[in-house]
Amino acid sequence: MARALGWDVTVVTTLEPAFPLGILDGLEVRAAPGTVARYENRYDARGNRTQRLLAPGSDLYLVPHLSPGEAFDLVFYAPAYHEFRKAPLRFRGALVGVSLQGALRSTDGEGRVIANPRPLEAARALVRPGWCAFLSEEDTAAPEALAAALATGRTLVVLTRGYNGATLFELDGSSTSYPALPAEASEPTGAGDCFAMAFMVRLAETDSVDQAMRFALAAGALAVEAPGLAGIANRAAIEERMTREAA
Template identity: 70%
Template sequence: MPRLRPGETFDAVLYAPAYHEFRKAPLRFKGSLVGVALQGALRTCDADGRVFPAADPLRAALPLLRPGWIAFFSDEDTARPEAFARELAERRILAILTRGHNGATLFELDGSEHHHPALPAAPADPTGAGDCFAAAFLVRLAETDSLAEAMRFALAAGALAVEAPGLAAIPSRTAIEERLNREAA
């Protein structure tokens, strides 16, 4: 993690604990737009190394979050994703539930829910698509302060991220904007 000078902040931060390497949320992000990818935190494993969703996702996630932050997770990360998202929103954490080819749902702090359909994609490899989605969402939200704009931008990034294997799938800003323009036409 880069060293911050006193008073220095980042515009946006995405932290994505892979598997329980943080016990609590870092405090270094004061003044920044902060998103947390919860996939690793919402998983546990048995003695044989089999990975499965945590029995209590709220207990697993809350130490890594702060009110005003944004939580990203997929419908595969927990048994009751909508209920979990609502619990986060009740705690003043904006929750974004990604649903693969079914789009994403935004659970706002006022209790409203907004589903956004996925953009068409020719899937090759879904690995990393959620992280691309989350990063794109934060970048665009920091730029525009618009949840709707951020969601559109993130959905385009997610669609592009599944269309190639590995690092080749990480979309550039230009590619995301071209996809948005093509979809709007």
């Protein structure tokens, strides 16, 4: 998503030998050998997802992939399952965001993905004051309570609600809900990731959470209208959707 919006992107991850590197063209990839977390997703007629963990990802360590004193404008942590046990590095001077979805997952005895029974503990381990955190209302049993609790620790929290938009929990304890943009849904997988990255990029560009939310909601609407990587919209498409909905 950040690449589609014109940013230079460095990806730090683990990769298996058979991973199709072509899909990462245009990105600087710093990878260690390891297992990539894999899921099976099934949707019912109403779009509700049942998910099964096929393979957990290997633990990810950042320090070996970074040069001393290396600086970034924006950093986004997105563990797919439990690749990080705690918030890895601060990255002084960078705007930092984290997707909590992976940390808020657990599995039952048959590999079905269920909500983490200790969501606040799992989430707090991955956030720090001044960071931005993202979670979905599907990630945990009491998403609003979790978002509000994290915000009291001076974390900016965005709770996404699918067709019902998103709610922003700010550092001062206030919250603001934003409606979703109309979309003809085709494939919802990955829409939350597109939303989060679009939010982070626009927040870094404008320092406005309101502009970031509206930009991200347009990116999320476009993401559900096409399958896979085709749902990653560029800046022109996002701005056109925003203009159309404002008219």
